[in-house]
Amino acid sequence: MFAIREFVGSTPGPRLLITGGVHGDEFEPIAVIQRLITGFSEKSELNGTLTLVPIVNEAAFLRGHRVAAEDGLDLARTFPGSADGSLTERVADQLAGMIQQSDFYIDLHTGGTEISVLPMTGYMLHSDESVLAKQRDMARAFGIPFIWGTSAGLDGRSMSAARDADVPAIYAEYLGSATCSDAGIEAYFDGCLNVMAAIGMLTDFVPKPVGEIEVVEDNSEASGHMQLCHPAPFAGLFYPEVELGESVSENAILGTVVDFTGETSGNIIAEKSGRVVVLRTFPRVREGDSCGVIA
Ligand SMILES: [Zn+2]
Missing domain, CATH: 3.40.630.10 (Zn peptidases)
Incomplete structure (x- = not known):
């Protein structure tokens, strides 16, 4: 195979x-x-x-x-x-x-x-x-x-x-x-x-x-489940505001998603404090796509 x-x-x-x-x-x-x-x-x-x-x-x-x-x-x-x-x-x-x-x-x-x-x-x-x-x-x-x-x-x-x-x-x-x-x-x-x-x-x-x-x-159940973290609220372009490897605190802005017309934007908010171990680099996001993961 x-x-x-x-x-x-x-x-x-x-x-x-x-x-x-x-x-x-x-x-x-x-x-x-x-x-x-x-x-x-x-x-x-x-x-x-x-x-x-x-x-x-x-x-x-x-x-x-x-x-x-x-x-x-x-x-x-x-x-x-x-x-x-x-x-x-x-x-x-x-x-x-x-x-x-x-x-x-x-x-x-x-x-x-x-x-x-x-x-x-x-x-x-x-x-x-x-x-x-x-x-x-x-x-x-x-x-x-x-x-x-x-x-x-x-x-x-x-x-x-x-x-x-x-x-x-x-x-x-x-x-x-x-x-x-x-x-x-x-x-x-x-x-x-x-x-x-x-x-x-x-x-x-x-x-x-x-x-x-x-x-x-x-050992928390969701740890390592990269696909579910920090989902995009809608489809559009993702603009990161942090660097890979950066330490962030809870509620920090990881980046912003703007919709197709650019008229609506939504911040991606850090769900916990820690290090950014995964970051989206391909700007297109669909609704629910993970924008990043914090370890
Ligand atoms: Zn792989």
Whole structure:
């Protein structure tokens, strides 16, 4: 259903799965997994098995869009999927099966076309302490200086499929706005190798030192539910008034939405104090579209 490359080391070790392109308009993850494929094709000295999927959602990628046209379903809300369902449901089913057979899982994302996300790694606050501890270790090892642990109750995601199989898993986000930035590729490349070293898959690899890391863990039900935060009151243009990463207080104005004629405008008000971790960069908003997220 999608292209897979597997590298089996000469010595036993964990099975790590790394995926990109769950959303079809997120390009740094695809580029970095291509780079990993090239690297391990030339020199596959590793312990265990590395499975790489550069583009999970090929139909969405070909369309240059977050989701496939066939069914319009968000793959990251469709897990565990169904073997005899629609295209996106079948993709979810296949990937869920691969996640279940892994010992560790990394899912790489960006904000896609319409939003920009503060570079971060994240995980679900798993009810099993040993799984949660491994996820915390993976996220720290990855090396991006912001870590967001969110509600274990969210369903439909690749992270939910991992949670249900007790497979330690993290995801990563790195800006977006339909770019393919060198900085994002570098950060993700280092991050994947750092995690591989941390779980014992690379023997001669010396990870770059990791600087200070900010960790936010929030077990409230809606945490991590980016689509619902700070919705646009009506369709129109969104003008942000804050920067990605900025700290804001409750009731601060995050930005303004103006309608088609420009005659009506509405402020987007911060629902809580915290850091702006997601910000809409694509000016067009439809009613209910998220304009930003505060962690
Ligand atoms: Zn994504």
